[in-house]
Amino acid sequence: MTLVVAAGSASELFARACHAVLSGGQPVAPRDVPTLEVLGASLTLTDPRRRLVDVPPARVINPAFAVAEAMWIVSGSDDPWIYLYNERLADYADDGRLMGAYGPRMRRWHGTTDQLALAREALTDDPETRRAVIQLYDPAADARGYKDVPCTLGYRFFLRDGLLHMHTTMRSQDLWLGFCYDIFTATILQELLAGWLGTGLGSYRLSVDSLHLYAHDVPKARQIPADADPGPQMTPLAIPWQTLDDVLAQVIAGTALAGPGLAEFACVLASYRARKDGDLAGAGAIAASHDGPLATALRRWYQRADRARHIAEEPSR
Structure with a gap:
């Protein structure tokens, strides 16, 4: 059964998803790392400008890294300056480079194609198109055994009734750590694209094959209140x-x-x-x-x- 959760803010969505995984997740250990997992999750954020997960004191993220990662990705970069904002990323690098970095795949796929530009053009030419797609998973690269393999498969955008909706599909989502930063970046991308199209912001929908909490994060997740404060709009x-x-x-x-x-x-x-x-x-x-x-x-x-x-x-x- 698919887990379905919706909320107006990222903090509320995070809190509800944590409680759902804690109550309904099953123990599995890919790569011998214990997790609590729900297979099949649909998470919807109805107000993408409430993108900051901030549930003190249990979950407080580094907003500087959230901004840095978003700018790093949208600019198309895989440069190592991002390590200044999160040193642990270097642990996933091969020869100093994060081989699964989203930015180059989005802005210059195989060195030639700006998928963000193509999505903008597709929606401009045909506002009701179903072809505004950004693909991130690349089997030619991601089966080579690199430490960093994208969790996100791709983004899709739909313009309906004057609102730009964004759908993201992920093969895997670490709810405690990755979700908080991923939703921040994705909804910035959604808002920028809506601005280029002159539309309003619709909903943000995240479909996850494996939504999980690592075992070492479970005690912290249990401290998350059931009803988080929605926080301000960005x-x-x-x-x-x-x-x-x-x-x-x-x-x-x-x-x-x-x-x-x-x-x-x-x-x-x-x-x-x-x-x-x-x-x-x-x-x-x-x-x-x-x-x-x-x-x-x-x-x-x-x-x-x-x-x-x-x-x-x-x-x-």
Whole structure:
């Protein structure tokens, strides 16, 4: 039986999915790693601008990595600068490169095809098309034994009644870790494409073959409340198609930009880089310069990290 869950916000969707996997999941251990798994899940987010999973104190994600990964993917990059925001990604690299990186597959499939551009063109030419598809899984590459194999098979987009709906299919989804960042990136892509088409935002639907919690995350998942706070909508995003790559490069560099949504993205990335350079006061000042939901979440994440470090540094008694 397929698990069907819907919610207005990513936090609520995450919480309901956690409880569903905890109550109905079955133990399996692919690659000898124990998990609790539901085979066949359909998760629907009805308000894609409520894309930030934020369920404190049980689940607090790093908003700087969420933004960095989204910009990394949409820009078509597989460059190693992403490791600055998440060092653990390097563990999945072959010769320093993440071979399953989504960005190159989406923006320059086999070095030649910008699938994002093709999806935009298909929907522009025929608004009711069923052919706006972005394919990410590549059997020619993904059967070679690389450490990093895409969990996402592909994206599809449908324009109906003036709203752009997005469907994602995944062979596998780590609910505790991967879901929180994947839904953030995917709905940014959905919103940007809706802007290029001049449409409203419809629903975001995620179909997952194996939705699972790793055994070591199960105790933490049990701390998630059944009814999570939906949290605020993210600030609207808009980037002209003609300047997409230039604007993304500016965001990644932390350059101040017009438009509150992009300015907040740049602020969050610049703040995190300052913190990684050891400038805690500067990082805090940059994060405090913006009052949007991501900057607010980043300040809270810093506070949590500082408390954890303080506890770790306390002498044992």
